[in-house]
Amino acid sequence: MATDNINKSHDNEEYEIDTLTNDRLIKDHNYDGIKELDNDLPPWWKWLFYLTIVFSIVYMIRLFVFQADDLIQEREYQLVIDKSAKENPNTKSTGTFEIVLLTDKSDIEAGKETWIKICAACHLVDGGGIVGPNMTDNYWIHGNSVEDLYKIVTNGVIEKGMIPYNTQLSEEARLQVVSYILTELVGSTPATPKAPEGNEY
Amino acid sequence: MELQKFTYDNKLTNYFIWATVGWGLVGMLVGLTLALELIFPNLSGEISWLVFSRIRPVHTNAAIFAFVGNGFFAAIYYSMPRLLKTPMYSKALGNIHFWGWQLIIVLAALTYPFGFTQSKEYAELIWPIDVLVVVIWVVFGLNMFITIINRRVKHIYVAIWFYIATWVTIAVLYIVNNLALPVTLTLSYPIYAGIQDALVQWWYGHNAVAFFLTTPILGMMYYFIPKAANRPIYSYKLSIIHFWALIFLYIWAGPHHLLYSALPDWAQALGVVFSVMLIAPSWGGMINGLLTLRGAWDKVREDPVLKMFVVGVTAYGMATFEGPMLSLKTVNALSHFTDWTIAHVHIGTLGWNSMMNFGMIYWLVPKLFKTKLYSAKLANAHFWIATLGMLFFSIPLYFAGFTQALMWKEFTAEGFLAYPNFLETVTQILPMYYLRAFGGTLYVIGAVLFIYNVWKTAAQGSFVRYENDEAAAKAPAKPKESFHRRLEGRPLQFTVFALVAILIGGLVEIIPMYLVKSNIPTIAAVKPYTPLELEGRDVYIAEGCYLCHSQMIRPFRNETERYGEYTKAGETVYDHPFLFGSKRTGPDLARAGVKSLPNYKPDSWHFNHMINPQKVSPESIMPAYPWLADNEIDLSVTPDKIKAMRTLGVPYAEGFEDIAVDDLKAQYAEIAKGLRSSGIEVGDNKEIVALIAYLQRLGTDVYNNK
Numbered sequence: 001m002a003t004d005n006i007n008k009s010h011d012n013e014e015y016e017i018d019t020l021t022n023d024r025l026i027k028d029h030n031y032d033g034i035k036e037l038d039n040d041l042p043p044w045w046k047w048l049f050y051l052t053i054v055f056s057i058v059y060m061i062r063l064f065v066f067q068a069d070d071l072i073q074e075r076e077y078q079l080v081i082d083k084s085a086k087e088n089p090n091t092k093s094t095g096t097f098e099i100v101l102l103t104d105k106s107d108i109e110a111g112k113e114t115w116i117k118i119c120a121a122c123h124l125v126d127g128g129g130i131v132g133p134n135m136t137d138n139y140w141i142h143g144n145s146v147e148d149l150y151k152i153v154t155n156g157v158i159e160k161g162m163i164p165y166n167t168q169l170s171e172e173a174r175l176q177v178v179s180y181i182l183t184e185l186v187g188s189t190p191a192t193p194k195a196p197e198g199n200e201y
Numbered sequence: 202m203e204l205q206k207f208t209y210d211n212k213l214t215n216y217f218i219w220a221t222v223g224w225g226l227v228g229m230l231v232g233l234t235l236a237l238e239l240i241f242p243n244l245s246g247e248i249s250w251l252v253f254s255r256i257r258p259v260h261t262n263a264a265i266f267a268f269v270g271n272g273f274f275a276a277i278y279y280s281m282p283r284l285l286k287t288p289m290y291s292k293a294l295g296n297i298h299f300w301g302w303q304l305i306i307v308l309a310a311l312t313y314p315f316g317f318t319q320s321k322e323y324a325e326l327i328w329p330i331d332v333l334v335v336v337i338w339v340v341f342g343l344n345m346f347i348t349i350i351n352r353r354v355k356h357i358y359v360a361i362w363f364y365i366a367t368w369v370t371i372a373v374l375y376i377v378n379n380l381a382l383p384v385t386l387t388l389s390y391p392i393y394a395g396i397q398d399a400l401v402q403w404w405y406g407h408n409a410v411a412f413f414l415t416t417p418i419l420g421m422m423y424y425f426i427p428k429a430a431n432r433p434i435y436s437y438k439l440s441i442i443h444f445w446a447l448i449f450l451y452i453w454a455g456p457h458h459l460l461y462s463a464l465p466d467w468a469q470a471l472g473v474v475f476s477v478m479l480i481a482p483s484w485g486g487m488i489n490g491l492l493t494l495r496g497a498w499d500k501v502r503e504d505p506v507l508k509m510f511v512v513g514v515t516a517y518g519m520a521t522f523e524g525p526m527l528s529l530k531t532v533n534a535l536s537h538f539t540d541w542t543i544a545h546v547h548i549g550t551l552g553w554n555s556m557m558n559f560g561m562i563y564w565l566v567p568k569l570f571k572t573k574l575y576s577a578k579l580a581n582a583h584f585w586i587a588t589l590g591m592l593f594f595s596i597p598l599y600f601a602g603f604t605q606a607l608m609w610k611e612f613t614a615e616g617f618l619a620y621p622n623f624l625e626t627v628t629q630i631l632p633m634y635y636l637r638a639f640g641g642t643l644y645v646i647g648a649v650l651f652i653y654n655v656w657k658t659a660a661q662g663s664f665v666r667y668e669n670d671e672a673a674a675k676a677p678a679k680p681k682e683s684f685h686r687r688l689e690g691r692p693l694q695f696t697v698f699a700l701v702a703i704l705i706g707g708l709v710e711i712i713p714m715y716l717v718k719s720n721i722p723t724i725a726a727v728k729p730y731t732p733l734e735l736e737g738r739d740v741y742i743a744e745g746c747y748l749c750h751s752q753m754i755r756p757f758r759n760e761t762e763r764y765g766e767y768t769k770a771g772e773t774v775y776d777h778p779f780l781f782g783s784k785r786t787g788p789d790l791a792r793a794g795v796k797s798l799p800n801y802k803p804d805s806w807h808f809n810h811m812i813n814p815q816k817v818s819p820e821s822i823m824p825a826y827p828w829l830a831d832n833e834i835d836l837s838v839t840p841d842k843i844k845a846m847r848t849l850g851v852p853y854a855e856g857f858e859d860i861a862v863d864d865l866k867a868q869y870a871e872i873a874k875g876l877r878s879s880g881i882e883v884g885d886n887k888e889i890v891a892l893i894a895y896l897q898r899l900g901t902d903v904y905n906n907k
Contacts, residue, residue, distance in 0.1 A: 018433055020496030026437055031358035032283040034424070035433035041442060045488060049446075049481035052525075056474035063470045070530075072466055077756035077767070084758060088616050117622045121817050122806055130817060131806040131879070158796050161803025167762070168621040168799050170613070 097171045101146050102179040111180030114173055118165070127181070128190025132162060133197045135185045141198035144186075149178040204671040205353065209282050211569050211666055213295045217275035218562055218569075220303060221268060222652055225558070227310075228263030229645050235260055236638040239786070240631065242814070242822045249828045250314035254745030258313045258325045264550055265323060265413060267306045272558040273417035274302070274341075277364055279565065280424040281345065284361060285352035286672035294344040301337035305330060316743030317387050320778055321402045323409050324378050328389040331379045338375070342368050349692045353672045356689040359440040363420030365696050366448045370412040370703045377707075378405035384845045385838060388739070392849060395773025396463050396721060397714050399781055404455035404707055411451040412703075414549065415483075415517075418557050422490050422514065425557075429506045429564050435492035441685050443485025448699060450479050453706035457528035460537065461755040462781060463770040465720045468710055469530070475706070476528030483521030490514040505580035509560030512588055516552020520545065535610075538751055538785040540630070541602025544595040551591040551644060559583070559651055566655045572662030579654045586647035593640025601633035610759045618762055621799065623788040628820050724771035727902045729851045730895070732865040735842055736834045737895025740888045741780065744826060751782035752791040752899065764800055765792040765900065772903060775851045787823060792900030804872055805879035807893045829889035836862050836886060868894060 016025040018037060029036040062068040069075050102108070116125055122132035133141060142152050153174045156164035165174060238244045238253045245251035278295065282288050289295055308330050312318070318325040326334065345368060349357065357365075378401055381389035393401050427434055434440065456464055456472025491514055494501060501507040523545055527536050536542060567574050574580060608626040611619035620626050678690050688695050714720050730738060741747065754760050756767040768791050773779055792798055802810070809816060812830060814823040840858035847853045872890050873883050883890060 018496075020432075025433055029356075029437065031354065031360075032280075032286075032424075032428075034284075034358065034427045036437040036440075037433050037435055039436035039438070039492075041436065041439050042488065045439075045481060045485065048484070049478075052478045052480055056478055059474050059477075060470060063466065071470060073461065073469075073756050077758075077761075080758050081761075084612075084616065088614075117625060120819075121802075124817070125819065130809055131803060161801075161806065163796070163799060163801050165799075168617060170615045170617055 097175075099147055099150050099175060101182060102175060103183070107176045108180050108183060110173070111176035111178070112184065114169065114177040115180055115185075118168070119177065122161070124190065124192075126190040127185035127188065128192050129194030130192075134190070134194040135181050136188050136190050136193065137196050138186070139196035139198045139200055144182075144201045146175075146178055146182065149181060150174060153178060202673040204673055206669060206671045207286070207288055209288055209668045209670060210292060211279070211664070211668065212292075213289070213299055214275050214279040214565070215569055215664065216299050217271045217278060218565060218655075220299070221271040221275060221558060221562065222655065224263055224267030224271060224306060225555070226645075226648055226652060228260060228268045229641075229648055231256055231260040231263060233638065233641045233645055236634070236641045238824065239634050239822060240638060242824045245824060247825055247827055249316075249826075252744075252824050252826070254748050254824075255314050255316060257745060257748050258318060258322075259310055261323060262309050262313070262325065263306070264554075265409070266309070268558065269414055269418070269550075269554045270302065272554075272561065273367075273421055274298070275565070276421040276424065276561060277345070277417070280360055280421075281348060281364065283670070284354065284358045284424065285348060286354050286670065287348060287351045290344050290347035290351060294340050298337060298341045298344060301333065301340065305334055305337065308333070312387075316745075318742065318745065319379070319381070319389065319391070320742040320745075320747060320780065321378065321391070321398075322406055322783065324375070324402070324405060326379075327387050328379070328381055328383050329386060331375075335372075335376060338368075338372055342372070346692075346696075352692075353675050355675050355678060356686065357692050357695065358423070359434070359437075359444065360420040360423040361692070362440075362444050362689075362695070362699075363416045363423065365692065366444075366699045366703070367412050367417045367420070369696060369700045370408060370416075370448070370452070373700075373703065373707075374405045374408050374412065378402060382845050382849055384841050388838070388842075390777040390842075390845055390849060393777070393779075394849070394851075395776040395779050396459075396770045397711075398777065398779040399459055399462065399773075400456065400464060400468065400711060400714055402779070403458035404452070404711065407455040407458060408452055410546075410549070411447075411454075414554055415451075416448070418517075418554060419486050421557055421561060422486070422510070425561050425564060426490055426493055426507075426510050426514075429504070429510065429560070430494050430497040430500060432493050432495070432497050435489050435495070439485050439489050443482045443489065445702065446482035447479070447486070449702040449705070450475050450482060451706075452703045453710065454479060454528070456710065457533070458783065459781075460528070460530050460533040461757070462753050463768050463773065465714075465770070468714070468720075471710060473528050473530065476525045480522060480525050483524075484518055487514050487518035487521070490517075503577075505574075505577055505584050506560045506564045508581070508584050509556045509563065512584070513553050513556030513560060516548050516556065516591070520549040520553060523548070534755075534757065535606040536602060537755075538783070539602035539606050540598040540633070540784075541606070542784065544598035544602065547591070547594050547598075551587070551594060556587070559587070562651075562655055566658050567662070569665060570659045570662030571665050572658060575654050575657035575661060579650055583647045583650040583654070586643050586650070590640050590642075590644030590647055593643060594637050595640070597633035597636035597640070601630035601637075604633075605630050609763075610757070612759065612762075618759060621763070623763075624818055624820055627786070627822060631822070721770040721774065723774075724769060724903060726905065727772055727774065729775045729846070729853055730898060731868055732839050732843060732861040733868040733891050733894045734898045735846070735895075736839060736865065737888075737891035737893070738780075739842075740829070740834070740892045741895055742778075744829075744892075746790075747780045747782040749782075749784065749786035749823070750788065750790045751785050752789065753781040754789055754791045760789070762799075764789045765795055765798040766903065768900075769903070772900070775846070777846065777849055777851070790896065790899055792904070794897040794899045794901045795904045797904070803879075804875050804893050804897065805881055807896060808876060808881050808883070808889060811889055811892070826889075829892060830883065830887055832888045833886040834888055834891050836865065839865060 018025055024038040026036050026038045063071045123129050123135050127135040142148055154166045156162045317327050381391045383389040391398055453471055453475035456468045457476045460469050501511055526532055563580055605626045608620045613619050754764045754767045761767055811826045813825050814821040839861050843853050843858040843861045869890055876883055
């Protein structure tokens, strides 16, 4: 490196020696009593620097010359999407799925968990309703059968703000939460029930 | 040679020290408040000016500009005259600098909590205060450069190189990033939009770290470590190489704040490689600091000043290794938007910046008051408490960031997000927030011990305002000096070289973003905001929503699954300023308005959620914003906002400003009607309706076109 010669002019001058380290002090470098040693750059430091420069050159060549997939965002994303689609082509539908009320305790518990995590944001934890309707009374806007509720959870009622959950919840999870509503919430007494909406069943 | 006599005035050094001490405590206390607000979201008691999102800039600005800023000003006003053997040029300029800077800090503290902000991180000051900052910076620069010209020492020392680089670069960064079109006395829109604005902001933001939190502190290190240890600098050659490499390379690294964003691949790549190349130049500073202590390690064991310096410089080395690692795309894909970043920056501030300030002040106050440190024992206690506080702060947040990132990315075997509800990933890491607050508390306790100690030190001594010194007149340059040595004798030429070095990176990155159209492919479906949405956007900015919610969906399977199609550069072209955010304490909102997406919530939900988040999400850590339903938008300014946006290139039709208010009222009535049907009564011109209108617009343009 060219800078190795920076102090060449000092070579033929007399050096003072730092007694604690035996390193050479640079003559005439004295700033408010602060002196400077004439040590070279630590070799490992220099190599670290060279290494990062080589890394950078390789990185840029991979981008601009080889257009590496992992450096071109759009392509990297598409590869991941294609891969996940190929590995699990039917991830979100099992094809044959029977929609009947679940009664197993474990299913109802799982349904309750989904209710609290997802549904409560609009229907409240106790089902009393706030943004979405009250789920504890006997009034229903879109019917009260397992199939009716399952359809709403799956496809949503977007004009009323209910989004479809087919992209977030598995068929099983959707049926579990519907079962939880019908077996546990309906008929319970929420703290602040929303006024009835829809028709009485 | 005849010695000339002159006198140093310690007054301003002393002033800056006490300002550092006082603002430091304020900044830390606000930080601790924020840490507690993240655990107890309604700690602010529905007082608007105490809410997290409004006082977060008070914390960052107090830490950066008040605590670190005043600290290195103290260092400069003390070390520069002694290194140059001449008093500071002007007491008047010095006084203006000191009082002007404190005024800026007070104005910042009086504006942010009340929603006056530009929203660009660490550049939130509204435009009239920006003008004041520039004036004060010029005053400081004049005082500094004339002092340099008046010097008796021919060659400028490495500390001065760093002070010069600080001054020129901050001047360039601050002005360019804050170019904006004023609309009212308190409101302006940046001339840049969307991804271009983001690039300029993070070119600034990253280099504020480099040239406000790093270079001046390296200057400080180069004076106070050899002074306190009474040892020579390890290597002059290393000083030269790491100085120039550092300032040249640093300026390029800004795009690493925008990895996997809509920034073009080439710009992201520059951000990656220049960050990686920064490891060695940064470590050059660390090595030169630590190896200067060779032969003095026995002193380090006893002297709290040197202990502080050693931990400070070591933290610098850690942070500057971690930074480049976080700039690698694979690591960044995990760390970005999480608490990992918060942990990283606090190693820098609590470790490097604060410890250097503490060390300097423990050394300087006994000198200025001609006495000994009141209690070395207390200082040692402070040292250990602060070190532990830093670790208790950062380690839990590393864990939190890592955990949350993995939860965001996890899919079930069936191909669903394992944690579709964002809130689940927050409650999971909440225990780490408790630990962070504990670490922060320790750090504040340490700072109180520090203040008590330096206060008692000052009280037991008497202030030495004037110190006499003598030196020979400046000698002419010797023949056969090396190139760099000659440059050290020509400070103005040195300054020009430094300016050129720091301009190159910025120019290469920013100019193509404007001139090359392919960098921001146009999307025809993207239209300007309606007047109501624009007003809502200003509410979003004033409340600081962007501090916890990003608007940048990255091209990852888990993000497109959770939030929808990833964000394109062309979608951001009317965003003056950009609002990508840098942290997701809550979910991304880039497509909050798209009805078919999992994130969508109806108007009445937004209303209820804003008034009382815990009503709809009991475990939410979002604070309540009930005042949004009371505060009104100022319709008299709406037409001016439309005009200003048009001046900046947003294609509102000529004359649209005249019907803007009617348009706004019509859209308002529509939303109010919908809310009414859900049983929510809302009065005229309320901010909350404008904000809902804005949220429901977000990300919809490209979806409606499908």
